[in-house]
Amino acid sequence: MRLYSMPSSGNSYKVRLLLALTGRDCEIVDVEDASEALIAAKTAGALPFGKAPVLHLDDGRVLPESNAILCWLGEQTAFWPADPFDRATMMSWMFWEQNQHEGVIAVRGALNFYPSRASLATPERMEDLLIRGHALLSVMERRLQEADWLAGDAATLADIALYAYTHTAGSRGGFEMDRFAAVNAWLARIAALPGYVGLDD
Ligand SMILES: N[C@@H](CCC(=O)N[C@@H](CS)C(=O)NCC(=O)O)C(=O)O
The missing domain is CATH 1.20.1050.10 (Glutathione S-transferase Yfyf (Class Pi); Chain A, domain 2)
Incomplete structure (x- = not known):
């Protein structure tokens, strides 16, 4: 998996925090605010909604929106209530x-x-x-x-x-x-x- 993540942003931090709490490996691509890396990621079409974070799965599927990414990564972990x-x-x-x-x-x-x-x-x-x-x-x-x-x-x-x-x-x-x-x-x-x-x- 590859996460396009803005280091200073809470929306990206949420995902990095869940990855750490659940011990999952993920390649992190830093796209800081107003950086060339952010412009390059947008230009390359890596951010479908033009915002970070975005998770790229190994099979090519792409998931934007921080809370949707939390749901995808968090299902079947201790952070996903059974009730x-x-x-x-x-x-x-x-x-x-x-x-x-x-x-x-x-x-x-x-x-x-x-x-x-x-x-x-x-x-x-x-x-x-x-x-x-x-x-x-x-x-x-x-x-x-x-x-x-x-x-x-x-x-x-x-x-x-x-x-x-x-x-x-x-x-x-x-x-x-x-x-x-x-x-x-x-x-x-x-x-x-x-x-x-x-x-x-
Ligand atoms: N609702 C989105 C918001 C994402 C968002 O606003 N990302 C900002 C950083 S917090 C961003 O990528 N800004 C870059 C830009 O607008 O160029 C989410 O939760 O993922």
Whole structure:
């Protein structure tokens, strides 16, 4: 397998984290933001939706979208719940991650982190993202005050998907993580999983 992966991006990191946690080998092709490698991968047609990550299977099939890749790699692992309702709940969190969490938590982090986006980080936009991000983190906080994991009673793909941008919400996004004790405890539980690798590892 070959993974086209953006080193600095949470969406790509999710997949690298699952590969590490499940001990699977995969060739990694780095396509950093604004790099020639990214342009070359796009030009070569390696990124069907023009975005990373993308997984290329040995038989030639190609799979874009981080959470779809997590599902493909995560089925039949400990991160794939046996119980149908737990599995559906895992999916709920993964859809929520893409349609709500990422567009606020990751976006504020990116506006702070990538110099090329600094001009887009107007005070009004940053304040709006801050307020909305704290509301989203509160949703996670409420669940994690009553349970160790987002879906069911064990770590699932939902925890991996949401860990990616939540663990840099304070450092990159400037969100006030001290307000979310249960989220912080959950972040520590994920970082303690056997095989864990960090974003920069
Ligand atoms: N929904 C997609 C989002 C992928 C995405 O937005 N990737 C960004 C990095 S986080 C990217 O490849 N940007 C490069 C570009 O737009 O040129 C996923 O989860 O995989």
